[in-house]
Amino acid sequence: MTDTTQKPEELLKLDYTPPKKGWMETPVDFKKGTYCYSAPQKHQEYLGLPYPRQWQPFDKDWKLPENWKQIILEGMNDRLSKYRSFRLYMDICVRCGACADKCHFFIGSGDPKNMPVLRAELLRSVYRKYFTLPGKLFGKIGGARELTEDVLKEWFYYFYQCTECRRCSVFCPYGIDTCEITMMARDLLSLVGCNIGWIVEPASNCLRTGNHLGVPPHAFKDTLDFAIDEVEELTGVKVEASVNRKGAELLFITPSADYFASPHWYTFLGYLMLFHEIGLDYTWSAYASEGGNFGLFHSAEMLKRLNAKMYAEAKRLGVKWILGGECGHMWRVIHQYMDTINGPADFLEEPVSPITGTKFENTKSTKMVHICEFTSDLIKNNKLKLDPSRNNHWKLTFHDSCNPARAMGLIEEPRYIIKNVCNHFYEMPDNTIKENTFCCGSGAGLGSDENLEMRLRGGLPRANAVKYVKEKHGVNLLTCICAIDRAVLPTLLQYWVPGVEVSGLHELVGNALMMKGQKERTTDMRGTPFEEKES
Amino acid sequence: MTAVYLFLGIIIPYAALFIFIVGLIYRILKWARAPVPFRIPTTCGQQKSLPWIKAKKLENPYNTAGVIGRMALEVLVFRSLLRNTKTELKQGIRRLVYKESKLLWLGALVFHWSLLIILLRHLRLLTEPVPSFVLFIQKFDGFFQITVPALFLTDILILIALTYLLLRRVASSQLRYISLPSDYLAVFLLLSVAISGILMRFFFRVDLVSVKELALGVLSFHPSIPADGIGLPFYVHLFLVCALFAYLPFSKLVHMAGVFLSPTRNLANNNRMRRHINPWDYPVNVHTYEEWEDEFRGHMKEAGLPLEKE
Numbered sequence: 075m076t077d078t079t080q081k082p083e084e085l086l087k088l089d090y091t092p093p094k095k096g097w098m099e100t101p102v103d104f105k106k107g108t109y110c111y112s113a114p115q116k117h118q119e120y121l122g123l124p125y126p127r128q129w130q131p132f133d134k135d136w137k138l139p140e141n142w143k144q145i146i147l148e149g150m151n152d153r154l155s156k157y158r159s160f161r162l163y164m165d166i167c168v169r170c171g172a173c174a175d176k177c178h179f180f181i182g183s184g185d186p187k188n189m190p191v192l193r194a195e196l197l198r199s200v201y202r203k204y205f206t207l208p209g210k211l212f213g214k215i216g217g218a219r220e221l222t223e224d225v226l227k228e229w230f231y232y233f234y235q236c237t238e239c240r241r242c243s244v245f246c247p248y249g250i251d252t253c254e255i256t257m258m259a260r261d262l263l264s265l266v267g268c269n270i271g272w273i274v275e276p277a278s279n280c281l282r283t284g285n286h287l288g289v290p291p292h293a294f295k296d297t298l299d300f301a302i303d304e305v306e307e308l309t310g311v312k313v314e315a316s317v318n319r320k321g322a323e324l325l326f327i328t329p330s331a332d333y334f335a336s337p338h339w340y341t342f343l344g345y346l347m348l349f350h351e352i353g354l355d356y357t358w359s360a361y362a363s364e365g366g367n368f369g370l371f372h373s374a375e376m377l378k379r380l381n382a383k384m385y386a387e388a389k390r391l392g393v394k395w396i397l398g399g400e401c402g403h404m405w406r407v408i409h410q411y412m413d414t415i416n417g418p419a420d421f422l423e424e425p426v427s428p429i430t431g432t433k434f435e436n437t438k439s440t441k442m443v444h445i446c447e448f449t450s451d452l453i454k455n456n457k458l459k460l461d462p463s464r465n466n467h468w469k470l471t472f473h474d475s476c477n478p479a480r481a482m483g484l485i486e487e488p489r490y491i492i493k494n495v496c497n498h499f500y501e502m503p504d505n506t507i508k509e510n511t512f513c514c515g516s517g518a519g520l521g522s523d524e525n526l527e528m529r530l531r532g533g534l535p536r537a538n539a540v541k542y543v544k545e546k547h548g549v550n551l552l553t554c555i556c557a558i559d560r561a562v563l564p565t566l567l568q569y570w571v572p573g574v575e576v577s578g579l580h581e582l583v584g585n586a587l588m589m590k591g592q593k594e595r596t597t598d599m600r601g602t603p604f605e606e607k608e609s
Numbered sequence: 610m611t612a613v614y615l616f617l618g619i620i621i622p623y624a625a626l627f628i629f630i631v632g633l634i635y636r637i638l639k640w641a642r643a644p645v646p647f648r649i650p651t652t653c654g655q656q657k658s659l660p661w662i663k664a665k666k667l668e669n670p671y672n673t674a675g676v677i678g679r680m681a682l683e684v685l686v687f688r689s690l691l692r693n694t695k696t697e698l699k700q701g702i703r704r705l706v707y708k709e710s711k712l713l714w715l716g717a718l719v720f721h722w723s724l725l726i727i728l729l730r731h732l733r734l735l736t737e738p739v740p741s742f743v744l745f746i747q748k749f750d751g752f753f754q755i756t757v758p759a760l761f762l763t764d765i766l767i768l769i770a771l772t773y774l775l776l777r778r779v780a781s782s783q784l785r786y787i788s789l790p791s792d793y794l795a796v797f798l799l800l801s802v803a804i805s806g807i808l809m810r811f812f813f814r815v816d817l818v819s820v821k822e823l824a825l826g827v828l829s830f831h832p833s834i835p836a837d838g839i840g841l842p843f844y845v846h847l848f849l850v851c852a853l854f855a856y857l858p859f860s861k862l863v864h865m866a867g868v869f870l871s872p873t874r875n876l877a878n879n880n881r882m883r884r885h886i887n888p889w890d891y892p893v894n895v896h897t898y899e900e901w902e903d904e905f906r907g908h909m910k911e912a913g914l915p916l917e918k919e
Contacts, residue, residue: 249873483656
């Protein structure tokens, strides 16, 4: 952990008034606790990234390659011709400022360069200087500036202070998506060997072992066996689960945090129980043992390299289609990228639920179904016996994760499940949920310990809305369908709203699920005793 | 004087029109030539998934009709701007509140619609015979016959809206901070066009018959400066209009064309239903199953995991 010892009231002393001096004249200040460290060299090398080296953002000398400027400008030129989004969003912003106070990092830090408009201007100013006539002719008056090492450092600081959550793009009258701009900036920074550890290390692990945490196949199997034992202890039911089994009907892929971290673990148990109960013919894979994809936070190329395993493994195992677990950015990749980058999935079948016979028409090309789509369909068709009173000790609210909300529109499916497995569900205020949802503040690879102050700042709007429902309704649980959320929200809530726990949705499903042959259950998966049934 | 009028009345308008048309086409082609490698709509509502869950067709369109609807809402009524809120931190209760904030939306809407109506009204000077819808718009716009000649509602509205947009930029320290000189230039240019036009209508009257003669001449490529003379105020107005048109393709004002090409808005969220092709897709270096099994075979065997090669 960092030495963030500031109390919440100190962190809340926010001033949204920008400084007197213009932003072009204000150089970046790498303040401890507000940025991520670079990646260990061996991971840079394993991924074959350009200019691998030991360096840190707080170093004066970043050991950039001699022709770094040329590399960046050529890279920009290349991407301007490959991405309409990039070129267009460099050109059409009118600086109306509608996006300014929509960014969680601006709300939580007051740093004007965290206004999405200004974050983009950091790049736009360089674009104008080298790629537009007015910028070349009028320089600073035309909103243009030279690309210098200071500018590059500023890019690094602020484009790794954006979680690619796309909230600003909901409010922009032209749909300008800062996520696209951040993606380009990070891709450019990587060309000169400037990456962060919390992205490169998981990506390197994932390429080698199959998952971000670097869990090798035999350890994966051990974990699964351990979970099976735990479910038996809890319910008296011995569930079955196979790894790398050929001929299974479905392949199930979920973020690796689900089987190695807490509170993800209980969601993992929930999956095992649910699949056993409905008699699903499915397999796990140790090769494709990661749903998440930190390549998304690095570059389109890394995204494709890591994602390739899903289809490759589905093909090798001969499954009919793929089912995917609860995760945020994983679903951005699957929904908006996978078919394009690694498809067509013509070796799979159009997904049909083997339990209900429902055709998942909306997935007929990509052939991967979200677990919330799958489970809500089970519930709708009365295939599950559920006792929502088993979750009576939870008064819960639901956090829409950025990507399922703003890159998919997966909004009602999880709510339908919640309403069937719990009795006490309270929504946070409208401006903070669904398409307006606030990021956890640690997404897009920024969840590292050294970045804690910035994470707490970025998570303020989310935590503040949780605080509101805690005070109003006594909410004591924040449920979410994202593995990064589950990893980082406990820290965030502990800081801003102590007393609110975090869970995945299928943990609650597992609690409520009445299993055939179950013993008398007295506690939930966390060992908390069930409350007396409401009469 | 004739040489000056020739310059202001014929050469400059032709040059401005040329720059406007060629510049705008160049900009649009530049955008259009860049491919859309990924289908990346920003979804603002429930997706289409299971039949019993109601999808939001306009906020999260899944087909072309939905996209057309979404774009129409965006372009005609500024849907996204309508969402605007103002975030405030109430220090006392340590709570973030999100207040309704529709003024920017209103100001932008009033400005753009006024501008469109004013442009359409001007068609009476550029066409012969004048289409009936132009006459209708003019009549409707001049409904309040408070003054002679009739005061146009849009003239007043555009002034109010532009003044608001300017004041807003100056008054808010955040907006001042993000504003570039070109942001002010755009507002000033628009204001000067509007003011010069209004002044001409009410105070420095010009001969409209001659104006129309000039305009029709220019448009039919038989330009001539009317013998009767039009008067300097007209040429001032015309010059400012020309400056605006010539400036447009090089400025942020190209958003008027760009908004139609925005991939977060103009694509259907049918991502898992229909494959999207990336024209520059290329093969990448992956870690194959075989390589992976080679590294872990011993351990996998021990753990009883199935293997491709024993």
